[in-house]
Amino acid sequence: MKSYYHLLLYVLLLISAGPSMAQTPSLVKDIFPLAGSSAISNITTLGNSVLFSANNSVNGFELWISDGTEAGTKMVKDIYPVNRDNSSSPTNFLIHNRLAVFEVVVNGKRKLYRTDGTEAGTFEIWDRGYYDFAGGLGVYRTTFLKDTTLYLLTDYPKSNNSLVVKDLSGPGVRLVLDKNLNPNIGNFPLPLGDSQQPLSVFGNRWLFIGTKLNSNIFENTLYVSDETKDGTLPIKLLSGNSSVVSSVTPSGLLGFFVHDDGSSGSELWKTDGTPSGTKMVKNIAPGGLSGVTQSLGIFGYSVPAKNGIVFLADDGVTGQEVWFSDGTETGTQLLKEFSPGKQGSFPSILSLTDDGKPYLYNAGELWRTDGTTAGTKLVTKISILSSSSQIARASDFRKVGDYLYCLSLTSAGSFGIRNYNVIKINTKTDEVIIAGRFTRNEFYINSEFAVTENALFYIGENDDTGYELWKLPLCAHSAKINAPNGASFCPGSSVNIVAEGSGSTGGYTYNWKQGTTNAGTNATLAVNKAGTYTVDITDSKGCTVSTSLAITQTTNLPVTLVGATAVCAGQTTPLSASASGGSGAFSYQWRLNGTVVSGATSSTFVASTAGVYSVSVVDAQGCTGTSANVNVTQKPSPNATISPAGTTAILSNTAVVLSVPTATGQTYQWFRDGQVIAGATNNTYQANQQGNYTVAVSLNGCSATSAPAVITIITALEPGPTGIGMAVSPNPAQDVCRVTILLETAAPVVVQLLDLSGKPVQQWASGKASRSHETMLSLTDLPAGMYLIQATANDRRATAKLLKQ
Numbered sequence: 001m002k003s004y005y006h007l008l009l010y011v012l013l014l015i016s017a018g019p020s021m022a023q024t025p026s027l028v029k030d031i032f033p034l035a036g037s038s039a040i041s042n043i044t045t046l047g048n049s050v051l052f053s054a055n056n057s058v059n060g061f062e063l064w065i066s067d068g069t070e071a072g073t074k075m076v077k078d079i080y081p082v083n084r085d086n087s088s089s090p091t092n093f094l095i096h097n098r099l100a101v102f103e104v105v106v107n108g109k110r111k112l113y114r115t116d117g118t119e120a121g122t123f124e125i126w127d128r129g130y131y132d133f134a135g136g137l138g139v140y141r142t143t144f145l146k147d148t149t150l151y152l153l154t155d156y157p158k159s160n161n162s163l164v165v166k167d168l169s170g171p172g173v174r175l176v177l178d179k180n181l182n183p184n185i186g187n188f189p190l191p192l193g194d195s196q197q198p199l200s201v202f203g204n205r206w207l208f209i210g211t212k213l214n215s216n217i218f219e220n221t222l223y224v225s226d227e228t229k230d231g232t233l234p235i236k237l238l239s240g241n242s243s244v245v246s247s248v249t250p251s252g253l254l255g256f257f258v259h260d261d262g263s264s265g266s267e268l269w270k271t272d273g274t275p276s277g278t279k280m281v282k283n284i285a286p287g288g289l290s291g292v293t294q295s296l297g298i299f300g301y302s303v304p305a306k307n308g309i310v311f312l313a314d315d316g317v318t319g320q321e322v323w324f325s326d327g328t329e330t331g332t333q334l335l336k337e338f339s340p341g342k343q344g345s346f347p348s349i350l351s352l353t354d355d356g357k358p359y360l361y362n363a364g365e366l367w368r369t370d371g372t373t374a375g376t377k378l379v380t381k382i383s384i385l386s387s388s389s390q391i392a393r394a395s396d397f398r399k400v401g402d403y404l405y406c407l408s409l410t411s412a413g414s415f416g417i418r419n420y421n422v423i424k425i426n427t428k429t430d431e432v433i434i435a436g437r438f439t440r441n442e443f444y445i446n447s448e449f450a451v452t453e454n455a456l457f458y459i460g461e462n463d464d465t466g467y468e469l470w471k472l473p474l475c476a477h478s479a480k481i482n483a484p485n486g487a488s489f490c491p492g493s494s495v496n497i498v499a500e501g502s503g504s505t506g507g508y509t510y511n512w513k514q515g516t517t518n519a520g521t522n523a524t525l526a527v528n529k530a531g532t533y534t535v536d537i538t539d540s541k542g543c544t545v546s547t548s549l550a551i552t553q554t555t556n557l558p559v560t561l562v563g564a565t566a567v568c569a570g571q572t573t574p575l576s577a578s579a580s581g582g583s584g585a586f587s588y589q590w591r592l593n594g595t596v597v598s599g600a601t602s603s604t605f606v607a608s609t610a611g612v613y614s615v616s617v618v619d620a621q622g623c624t625g626t627s628a629n630v631n632v633t634q635k636p637s638p639n640a641t642i643s644p645a646g647t648t649a650i651l652s653n654t655a656v657v658l659s660v661p662t663a664t665g666q667t668y669q670w671f672r673d674g675q676v677i678a679g680a681t682n683n684t685y686q687a688n689q690q691g692n693y694t695v696a697v698s699l700n701g702c703s704a705t706s707a708p709a710v711i712t713i714i715t716a717l718e719p720g721p722t723g724i725g726m727a728v729s730p731n732p733a734q735d736v737c738r739v740t741i742l743l744e745t746a747a748p749v750v751v752q753l754l755d756l757s758g759k760p761v762q763q764w765a766s767g768k769a770s771r772s773h774e775t776m777l778s779l780t781d782l783p784a785g786m787y788l789i790q791a792t793a794n795d796r797r798a799t800a801k802l803l804k805q
Helices: 004-015
Strands: 026-029 041-046 049-055 061-066 074-077 091-096 099-106 109-115 123-131 143-146 149-154 162-167 174-177 185-187 199-202 205-214 217-225 233-237 245-249 252-260 266-271 279-282 302-305 308-314 320-325 333-336 348-350 359-362 365-368 377-381 398-400 403-412 417-426 432-441 449-451 455-462 466-473 478-482 495-502 509-514 517-520 524-527 531-538 544-553 559-563 566-568 573-579 587-592 604-607 611-618 624-626 630-635 649-651 656-659 667-672 684-687 691-699 702-705 709-714 724-729 736-747 750-754 760-765 770-778 785-793 796-804
Touching (some): 041 099, 041 449, 199 245, 199 252, 233 266, 245 302, 377 417, 478 544, 495 531, 495 544, 524 531, 559 630, 684 691, 724 785, 736 785
Parallel strands (some): 566 630, 649 709
Antiparallel strands (some): 026 466, 041 049, 049 061, 061 074, 091 099, 109 123, 143 149, 149 162, 205 217, 245 252, 266 279, 302 308, 308 320, 320 333, 365 377, 417 432, 432 544, 449 455, 478 495, 495 524, 509 517, 531 544, 611 630, 656 684, 691 702, 724 736, 750 760, 785 796
16 A cells, blocks of 8 residues: 555645546556556557557566557567566657557667567567667667668667668668768768757758768768769768758758858858758858857757748847748748847747648747748647746657647646646647646656547556556547637627537537636627637537637727639629627728729628729727738630631531630530520531521630621522622621622622612622622611612622611
């Protein structure tokens, strides 16, 4: 039985417990029976289970696995099966593609093992064949996992740093890089501190820091290698130690490092893998000062980012702060100043995802950046479990799918009693929820933990079992607070916020709080007081998660402007404005390109021209707000000009091809005399009937209809008695008619339009000899009535009647 002090401690734990959650921590299994401790360590997630090292009092410290149930918690394999005094002590787990790689010690020798969580899938994949108790295999140092291959920086062969490649499916190792690739390399790579990275993948090559023999002195040197002797070349002598960080930038793949050229101080440099392409990026701290004092170590000092790197630098004005560089001088800028003034700050830069958006941790705040000032935003306020208020490490977080988990201290009391929240961060949206809460004593519960989809596993202790594996169930659903009208309100008014649960069985209930004060139990909460509002969302199974949103009081009225931002030529688009958080009636004023639109004072506006639109709103209390700009652009109309492939006056049983220009994504529909032609949906149509042909062309939601192409049929197959055949269409006609002439022999022709008195009102002459002629006569300005069309050729004449409607 434990001491009375322990009993008192647990009473205090209960008294000091924070807000209750439906999830209750529980012992998974008492691995070391009775009050002994299994001394669990190295808890690591593998799929939806956890691996760890534990002692069951029979086999010593060996590899175990747990799915969260007592029956599913068992030893995977007795790797060193002699007696309980002989242990393989699994450690330094690396997880990749549902495989774990780890170190063991068997008979005093360090070996590399792999496991898939089964006994058959747990076996040795590398035995170096000599004793080494100091440095291990190097798994704790630089590693690169690619597919099923492990790249490992180690001291193989003995006392010679090298990069080896290890297939995870079986034994054997291949040497990739070492000092023998170049006779002038004195050490590969240059040994650096735990926070520095001397080796970096560089496309299909490697960048590394080694030492080069120069005038009988080994000097720090940047190398590039393609894993061959001829392709392992020095790039530049360096002034001191530096890590190497590679990133794809707008100008291509670059490696970044720190160097002092003797006049500029330690600054950021770049390389494209060639000596000529290796140069200083920017003199961040002019006057010989050192702008980059840290050595670009990847563990908290700099990380690759989208289009460049994020790193710590000091320009001599702002102190040490977070910077971004895309490899150009103009693209190297201060990104975030956490502490104004020369004192600077010491934020941690954490590469926790592979999307090029690192996290920044400083003074209890977790930020995220995309490499731009506008894209650097606060994610949440947390107090990292194992760090001070300034420092965080990647090892403080656990990534499961698209989510990050960490433990955040919420309060601390006497006897080491502390309350913690389980923070769950959606890495796609940066939404944050509290996935669980529990009270614990840090002295009696180790800070190691692992997370699966439904539980957080940790090393706990109680009065009966000693240190064993415990778990805290995690809910299957998420919580979100929507602020459709913004997260602020004006004096004398309120703003609505809406809780949303998703991902579980539904049947959610809600409990809102502002601080410790209950605020409501509906999904929607009307807020008229500034503060941070937290909602607990409980599903039908009784599992509860929570999230928070800060609401502020402001004199700036939140205004939202919605509407289509692209319209077709000649059309209009309605825009609508809505304001929230104000009181009384709203008044509106619309602007186009910053200029007031006269008379546009309602909540809606019909935009008829392209430009930048905004709207200002004033409420009854004088609270004002202006919407964000909406840029309305005009989409061009498609080209619907019909081009006939020949004459449009055709003989019976013949046809003419009509076409319009093509464009990717266009659709077509042909018409004759206003009626849809079934199946005519290409950019061409073969017309063989008389009539007015049009085509409607559509592209990106815009459409245009062509002018009509008039097709006439020449019914007189042979010239008449006068040697002249003539056809008029349409007849009757309104605005235009087509006259087609066919002669026995080639000759010029003159066509006249006569009124009934014989007076010419219009005339056309071909000007050249041909058997066939065609012309269009305009009738627009003529009064309705009967007219004569007279054609003269070869001293002969033909006449036809025309009715103008």
